[in-house]
Amino acid sequence: MGLSYSDILKLESITGSSPFYLVVRQRFERNFDDLTAAFESRYQPFTLAYSYKTNYLPYLCQIIKQKGGWAEVVSRMEYDLAIRIGHDAEKIIFNGPVKTQDDIERALDNGSIVNLDCRPELDIAAAYAHRHPDRSIRIGLRINIGLSDEAGRSHIQNSLKVGRFGFAPAALHSQFLILNSKLQTDNLKVVSLHGHTSTTDRSAWCFETITKTLCRIAGEHFADTIEYINVGGGFFGRMHPDMPFKNVPSFEDYAQTICGILNTDNWAASTRPTLVIEPGVAMVADCVSFVAKVASVKTIAGRLFVTVDGSAFHAKPTFHSLNMPHQIITKDDNRSVQTFSVVGSTCMEKDILLTDITAPLPSVGDYIKIDNVGAYTLVMSPPFIHPAPAIVADEDGRYKLIRRKQTLDEVFSNYSF
Template structure:
């Protein structure tokens, strides 16, 4: 078993019926043990090699407040990309000095609040430089610390782009050529220093090599432009977490592999050895993908021109809002045991033809009223599911044998309360 895997709960039909009676169907189930273990395993891998390590959880991947609270309780940091997420971090009691504010769109008030709170603010574009210099002018007695996101060219030896969706050029952060200009505009104010360099890139291969390149570029840029002031080297997120064997299409690096590469660069850099910056990782998928399951109820089964369809009360939006075609691990949970295995697809409750939760699987054929549990649905589901045709499901966690709601099922008023009914 891979180091970062926990054993999944084997829920019985009766247990799920009980969850449905209390919380409705469909429903998400949060595996708190898996989430905590991911945190511990990542921290162990990195801080064992570079002591001054910070895990900043990427809120956007799944910002259920209960999860954010666990991060705070464990001493982790919050990585946020909007004022909405920033306010959520404050609301769950996150120390503002342990919030990293990234993202391409921040207004002056966002930057003003975050700087006043001593959060780490990584700037993405020149307009933010103007905001920071304005803030520094208005607060002449404050030492203003601010970070810069650097756009790192991750093309491989064959000039093939490693950026998500094969974009040749990534759109985030400052081009290396503009760093000097941004730096001189900032440091023209005596009370501004650049304290953080950030280099997140979402790469489809999530390869260890990319992280080595990112860490090296950031250390080199720090040494060259901000040798005395950079306190944080932030390699961003994007690492693989535990991927169940049935979902692997490639060799998956371990946390130790990533940590070995990044910390290796840190420990080999003369500048980093001398200045001992803190190393920041911002994992999202690796923290949460395997920590959420989705339980959905079978509404009907039918055969159309020889193809078997099982229609459920959930939809693809709940398990794969990007509509990828990889089948996540799943289990049919039936009222009566049967061993008749067949090939079928599990299709959802919306009116979209492409609403497939599972495609062409061979498994025990479920009946109306049975349940299907789909695992590894924690990343970019809860945050990306639209209010589409149905109300959003509850999310539950097991606490001492009881299933407690960490989000109740949405109501009609939750959904339509912000619309006008004055016609």
């Protein structure tokens, strides 16, 4: 996604100012198509439910709907957005650890799949089924998946030994006795098992473990009712050559592993449940760049700092330590190559977008484009010091403003003065 200086000027004339995000529509569509093809060619029925939390730009959510994908949401805000986007309620999956009674009842009423995370949520669903004996209430259960390998190493995010989401399989027997007593009302049935687990390495082995665990539980406890095996998200996206990850599984590798299990597991092969994946990163990370303008270049104690008008809050609000792929876009091509850090527009020392990169040194008025910033960025950046920047979509070289820069009135519209 290389841009020229004149491209940038064109983009800035659309946004009115820098910084801004650039979303490449074609990449998002290609990720959807390639993921779908990898899985559908190996197993059907199959559904891709896009993880809204990763980047809920309405522009992207609409593409998902147009292409026949589902919405995966984890809050009432996201649920209501999916409805506003025009998704059929039956094509919305409601996950997440905190749902109110009203959230659960509304979603069940609408026929959405609600994957319950804990006993209080199950109690709400069971009580609802008792109150509505004439209705068939279909629920899902999130299953807590252990991901410790043979060497005892846990693959769960941050190397946590135990994850916190869902119903614990270690207590399966007692859990399901309780469940069964709740489920005796025959209008409440478990139709979905959900096993999303955020991992350190996004490896195929993790998905193998998740899929096997879900199929085993389905076969043992819910053989006649499960319609959906949902392995969640957590896949690597297409890898940029400048990223430090090596031997990353491809979409085909993931599909081979997961579908291979569904095609051979006794229960799954005979029941043919719908396989659901909920990709976020793999769908959107490589579709978005962040462009900021150089405001100053200075040397302090022998170190070169290039300050730009955007911040790490825009490009990496989780403050991870990676230097994302980037492009320095200068007015003239004869800049000397130097080692420098790119630092942001806030007042925080740790607001560092790129650390000690070696590249042509830009000057004031030049631009820095940081790529692969589509996941967990603009949904996580508050209007910290500056209002939210504009977003432009690139539709095969034609630019379209899909969010203008936030105004002062918008930032403060719900405050009392």
